[in-house]
Amino acid sequence: MLDKSMFKSPNLRLEHGLADGAGLPLVCPGCRREVSQEVFEQEFCQCARCGYTHKMSARQRIAMILDEGSFLELDAGLQSSDPLGFPSYREKLNQARTSSGEKEAVITGLGSIEGRRCAFFASEPGFMMGSMGAAVGEKLSRLFDRAAADRLSVVGFTISGGARVQEGIISLMQMAKVSGAVRRHSDAGLLYIAVLCDATTGGVAASFAMQADIILAEPGALIGFAGPRVIEQTTRQKLPEGFQRAEFQLEKGFVGKLCRRPEQKALLASLLAMHEVEPA
């Protein structure tokens, strides 16, 4: 027989990823290549190889768009209760709070972009897919009212599955309420820019997301009211390739311009500069 000692053990360490507690590597869902967290964040959560855009948290958006240290959060404590006693809603809320680290599905506040002050909001995709309940509606209405009072433009990043079903009619009412606030802000002659991100759908698409004076969108984002699968099932028709994607909505005139993450800050700053208003 061949003695064990005839074979030397190769001096190799355990392969990356197989060690105890190694944690799973970050893999781009677009091209499946491994990416480092650090590089990834520098690249605006966009894969350098295939261009796949990953979901960004609201805080990551704030860091990407607003000048460092300029953000002042408003109504940070506002959060939804369970007005209808909807089954398992409380648990869902707790879960969303733990996993996202946020109290609600939108973050609002004041800040500046390349030195130009504005009111700012960003949806939090990690919180029940950015769905709109009473607290989200209230935070946004207050932000627009505050912006109207302070004569500030509003810049917002939307990501949402729509109204929050667990709050039923109360959540649907937020569409009208926020729309009212957007109108008051608009009537004051002030600018509102929305950046529609993947995915902006349902009651959010059908209210404040589409009410902006300038509507930008991230390339590839799904934008629409009912999702393509629902439409396909209801109408029993095959939908065209790229239906409801940002490019499609640009062609149909629902979106004014597509803008990639690395260019967003500069574009927003120049749009704000063009529409600069005298302080009241």
Next chain:
Amino acid sequence: MFSKLLIANRGEIAVRIIRACKEMGIKTVAVYSQADKDALHVSLADESICVGPAPAPLSYLNQQAILSAAINTDCKAVHPGYGFLSENADFADLCEQNGLIFIGPSGEVIRQMGNKDEAKRTVAAAGVPVIPGREDVKDLKEAQEAAREIGFPLLIKARSGGGGRGIRRVDRMEDLKNAYSTAAQEAKVNFSNPALYMEKLLSEVKHIEVQVLCDSQGHSVTFGERDCSMQRKHQKILEESPCVLLGAPQRARLMKAARQAVKALRYVGVGTLEFLLDREGNFFFMEMNTRLQVEHPVTEMVSGIDLVKWQIRVAAGLPLTFTQRDIRSQGHAIECRINAEDPAQGFQPAGGRVDILHIPGGPWVRFDTALYQGYEMPLHYDSLIAKLIVHAPTRQEAIRKMQAALCETVIEGVNHTALFQADLMGEEAFEDGSYTTEYLAGKGAFHA
């Protein structure tokens, strides 16, 4: 997660797995029977444990002994290889219950695919073509109806049958009545269940299979197909990739079918979907093997992807770091299974001592074996002693390379099939790729 792994197998596949582990920095534990104490896998592994006497049921199939060995040596996972316990759902469950990772799909999926009827139902529901047939035929009227639907020739089988019993071939409607009543009678007597199953009899077919690899996050890829039609008594004797008779649109449909099937199954790990390809170019799902295959190197050669390493990685929960688009089959690969059988004596299993061993070499020649010079081969196990795999830019070149390599192979002391295969490669039906699964039995081949 995976610092140490037990290999519940022997022979070339145990060696193949140990090699992958060594490269990955994973410590290995080999198990062996008393007849295998001098086997190569025992020497190559970091630790080796004897799990019983020579007969496989007492050693390589001895689940308790193997699990005890794994637990006592502090292994995190068990690799079953192929054969033995690799498609044993109870063993997969037992591993899980003992906190060990079974490198393969869950017991549930193994069970689901192990039941051929259920497997067909599952993949048919996912839109994959299966052999036309009807389940649960209860009376003659239903049988006639089904026969009209399916067409002749067809097979009538006992639903709970197996081992060829209770199977009747029917070529004409006139013969159906007789065949039906005998089959029903036989089914009732032998399996105490008169329910029958009717299925189209496909003759002159090719055996084509698709390799899949899926991670636990739901991503899956399919590799180019393997043509495993060269068989002797249902045992594959050589395999190649790609299949020369498959056109691009057909291949695309085949790969799509495979992807649909694994998606429906929520499959994790490596697996193979076997299809029959008829003369008209239709393919039908036959069964799924929920394990690594003997012929996996053919796919490794054309894809450049180490399937064993990826099998271990996805079992550890790691995601695939490539997509379908990254998988490009290049050139042509052929594998010959060299068996310790004497072609001159009707392929009688041979044993003996390997007095001289010369392994063929050169570029793109791979020889997977557990033989070494001086090795005394036990007679208790499978007769596969080596796999010779070659890779070349074209099929023609691969055939030449294989013929040359087979002729260079020297295994003195043991009768083997290498030269039989070298001759086979020169036959017309192999050269033009028209050979079917019956080629060696009746020399059946598609004719162009």
